[in-house]
Amino acid sequence: MAKTYGQSQKTLLIEQILTERTDEDHKLSAEEIGRILEEEYEGLGAERKAIYRYIDALKDADIDVCHESDGYFIASRTFELPELKLLVDAVQSSKFITEKKSAELIKKLGTLASTHQAKQLRRHVYAFGRIKSMNESIYRIIDRIHTALLENRQITFLYFDWNEKKEKIYRHDGVEYAVDPLLLCWDDEKYYLIARDVRSDRIKHYRVDKMEKICVTDAVATSPKLTADEIAGYNDRHFGMFGGDVVKVVLRCRNELAGVIVDRFGKDIPFRPTSDGYFTVTVKVAESVHFFTWILNFGGGVSIASPESTKERFKTFVADTNKWVNE
Known part of the structure; x- marks a missing residue:
């Protein structure tokens, strides 16, 4: 049984079609939009006059649909193509982001452009000698650090180095670190946590990609926060x-x-x-x-x-x- 669509659903389908398939260099006529609806949405069809009404409804909703002699297209988006290219380049060339996560993020960024523009975003970015992070859990670690900063809580974690056999060696003989987090900082393509070590009562720097088993505790972080001036010039x-x-x-x-x-x-x-x-x-x-x-x-x-x-x-x-x- 063919699926039935209400007027609002048809309007949203046309918005989706225009968003995914059009840009300033790639347009669709009313006839082409109708054909896509007929062929790809279980025989859903729409006369040209109906399509015009749906597009007018999109314009009334502040969707920037433009019309030229060769068809309709979405004229403006949340991110312009040069902005997306900049973000893709930053993701692809970052040593901090793993290969797997880089591919996932670039794919998601592509959904913010038309399918035609997304092909340009998948271009290869040459980063000679680039060594990507191997720590796939790093994103959860960062999220937990942000939570601790927001809720003013201490965190505990394990911290490791690599030995000559490429084996992880945990500092403090595997005993957890306990710190008051103060700031997340980016320097020389690495993420650092700036924190006051509870045991020594000193401010120390920790490479986020060398942290494991991070836990946001119930203990309140009592260290005074860094001032705006201290943060501004830290790096x-x-x-x-x-x-x-x-x-x-x-x-x-x-x-x-x-x-x-x-x-x-x-x-x-x-x-x-x-x-x-x-x-x-x-x-x-x-x-x-x-x-x-x-x-x-x-x-x-x-x-x-x-x-x-x-x-x-x-x-x-x-x-x-x-x-x-x-x-």
Whole structure:
């Protein structure tokens, strides 16, 4: 027995047809819409005048249906095609998202475009040497962290590293970590949880893809929340998301490295030019091996002007590195 459709159902079917099959470059005439209804919906047919009425109803409902000489099409969508391409590129090239989840997300993004546009979204994105995450449970982990942040709860989890045999080795001999979550942070294509460790009462950074068996507990997180200023500059201060005491340092930089400093610390950092082709900047950084390594990248183009304590620790780091290289 053929299925019967009411007027509102027919209107929704036509919206679905137009949404899935039309865009600015691919249009359908009233006759073509009628033929699709006849052939694909159990003999459901509609005269041209009826189709015009259904399309008028869609327009009355603020659906952006446009008509040109060669047919009807959906003119605007929640996401424009360039925006969807940008999202697909970000998903495909992200090391954080697994291959399986990347394919699922790209397929879902394709449903926001016409079938013709979706083919463009499936283009291959070249990300040479890209190593994707292997942790398929990472999305549930992130969801639970967000829940804990929203409800101001502590979380517990296991944390692991890889050994030379590519085996998981759990830190703390497999004993659960208990932390007050403060912030989820993205740095160098990795997701980090910024949290205060309950046992040591120190703020630490945890790679989300190395967390397992996360549980949102009933214990209330008592650590003070990070301020807006602390959150805004967190990535800038913490090189490679390595912890360390935050200190105010003056950096002496060659003029041609101005772009590097802007990329790292932003345009609001004042530059103080000197007369020898250099300028100085004052920034707050977490003093760590990664910060010292970052300075070495520029072969003398960036140096620490002050404070003396940080300069001395940097010199010790360089001396230790030279000793290791020459062994």
